[in-house]
Amino acid sequence: MxxxxxxxxxxxxxxxxxxxxxxxxxxxxxxxxxxxxxxxxxxxxxxxxxxxxxxxxxxxxxxxxxxxxxxxxxxxxxxxxxxxxxxxxxxxxxxxxxxxxxxxxxxxxxxxxxxxxxxxxxxxxxxxxxxxxxxxxxxxxxxxxxxxxxxxxxxxxxxxxxxxxxxxxxxxxxxxxxxxxxxxxxxxxxxxxxxxMPAPDTETAVQWLLQRWPQQADAQKSTEPQRLNKQQDAHRLLALSGFSPFAALPLLDTMEQHRQFIDAVSTHGRFDPLTLAEAMQKQELTVTIDWLQKWCYDLAAFHAAERVRYHPFLEARIQSQCQRINLRACLSFLQFLNARQSLSRHPVNERLFLEEIFIQYGRLLASGSAVPEFEE
Ligand SMILES: [Zn+2]
Structure with a gap:
């Protein structure tokens, strides 16, 4: 079986x-x-x-x-x-x-x-x-x-x-x-x-993911901290996939890239839209927008109810970012992103499309208590 x-x-x-x-x-x-x-x-x-x-x-x-x-x-x-x-x-x-x-x-x-x-x-x-x-x-x-x-x-x-x-x-x-x-x-x-069709509970899904984790050559010698790291990564991917193990598994391949992406969008004061667009240009556009949607969803969810869904291990960072932007601005940006996501399959120029999204995200970060207009 x-x-x-x-x-x-x-x-x-x-x-x-x-x-x-x-x-x-x-x-x-x-x-x-x-x-x-x-x-x-x-x-x-x-x-x-x-x-x-x-x-x-x-x-x-x-x-x-x-x-x-x-x-x-x-x-x-x-x-x-x-x-x-x-x-x-x-x-x-x-x-x-x-x-x-x-x-x-x-x-x-x-x-x-x-x-x-x-x-x-x-x-x-x-x-x-x-x-x-x-x-x-x-x-x-x-x-x-x-x-x-x-x-x-x-x-x-x-x-x-x-x-x-x-x-x-x-x-x-x-x-x-x-x-x-x-x-x-x-x-x-x-x-x-x-x-x-039944869905697994979190622990079952994490165990299932860990069984499919790439085995390292020195797996026998893995230390306790490494084991815990793996487990935390499995939890992270599962949350990021919306608790769908079959969707979490392919995320393993882009885990490092996702980590860098989150570092870039969550770093206060040093957000650079053009550099990020360059770094992300090799990745499928819909996936990059999906990552930003999930990040902004969590910003809004934390603002509204002090809850995060997709990034449970980054709550402190989300909280700190939330202190600098307001909920309405965040919701307005999410709406903008949703509209962009539906256009993302057929952009005229992928690089410009991505730059524009990140420039708008930069405006959100700098908005403070204002609510910028994001053109859809
Ligand atoms: Zn047969």
Whole structure:
């Protein structure tokens, strides 16, 4: 069962052993970054496998498993927005493990490769399923359609899917995976067996992260302070990801860069927008803005309720910065940042775009008791 994180083992048993298979459509719902897509993917592979083990987990060796891994299984269809499938293919090529897919749609526009690739699942993608679901599959076997993230279906696509759910094709299972089930048509939701995907508690998530921490060559000799540092880093990444372990794992790669970024934006009196823009220009724009949004969110949250969400280990620094800016200015800047984030996939000039954001942030830092106007 080690293919599944500990918080998914019970739900796996329920879905594979308790007659849930009699339903023709499942809706797996839950917050981002808890491993829903990876779970659904393993589920599809396992249900199609010819020699699944007693826990019903795919063998990884039969012809079906091979087809599945090569993305050529005749009885399996994955439906995602075009932008996302592009990112998934590219990440697969780069050898990135599928398990961080859930975090990827946020950055999946892949701005540098092709602008304005579809961010939605279209009606054509659902219509194209007709032959697959209504004609006989390979050896008349079981067929699976995985739709992810299901909330990205536009209304015509959702209506086209609804017709299929109302007259379910034989031997076909639809698995819908969503972070935002409230955005699905209620009629689609009600046609599915709804499954609330469990999320881990903080300690479980930290342990899971630590098990995946890169092993150092001298791991045996690691000292107590090093062990505690690692644990603190795991807590830090988990908080920064909004307590989503699968979203926290990829942050390991940029942990040092993030530390430097926070040092730059939280240092009083020495903030230099142009130098920071230069330092950040190699990183995906959406990620940099996301970091600044989280930082400013914590400034506002501390102002309003003396709470921080994303940077629990930096409360003292946040408190000190809060003394120099007021809540309204902070909220106004956050609004500006939100508007910029939605433009960030297609900037005319990335460097200028970033400089402008940091210059505005510099104005926030220098605002004192005033509330500057941040043009959106
Ligand atoms: Zn197999």
């Amino acid at each position: 080690n293919l599944l994180p500990v918080w998914q083992q019970d739900i796996w048993k329920t879905l594979t052993h308790d007659g849930a298979l009699r339903s023709h459509a499942w809706l797996l719902k839950g917050r981002r970054g808890i491993g829903k897509y990876r779970f659904a993917n393993l589920l599809a592979k396992s249900l199609l496998c010819a020699r699944a083990d007693p826990q019903r987990i795919a063998c990884g060796q039969c012809a079906s498993c091979n087809w599945f891994e090569q993305h050529t299984h005749p009885n399996y269809k994955l439906i995602t927005p075009d932008a996302m499938s592009l990112a998934m293919v590219q990440n697969n090529r780069a050898g990135v493990e599928g398990h961080s897919a859930e975090t990827r749609l946020q950055t999946a526009g892949e701005r540098k490769t092709k602008p304005r690739v579809g961010q939605q699942i279209s009606i054509d993608q659902i219509r194209d399923l007709d032959d697959f679901v209504y004609l006989t599959g390979h050896q008349a076997g079981y067929k699976i359609v995985l739709i992810y993230p299901a909330e990205t279906m536009n209304t015509p696509a959702a209506n086209a899917l609804l017709k299929k759910l109302e007259e379910p094709p034989e031997n076909t299972l639809f698995i819908l995976v969503t972070h935002q089930s409230q955005r699905l048509l209620p009629t689609v939701r009600s046609r599915c067996l709804q499954v609330a």
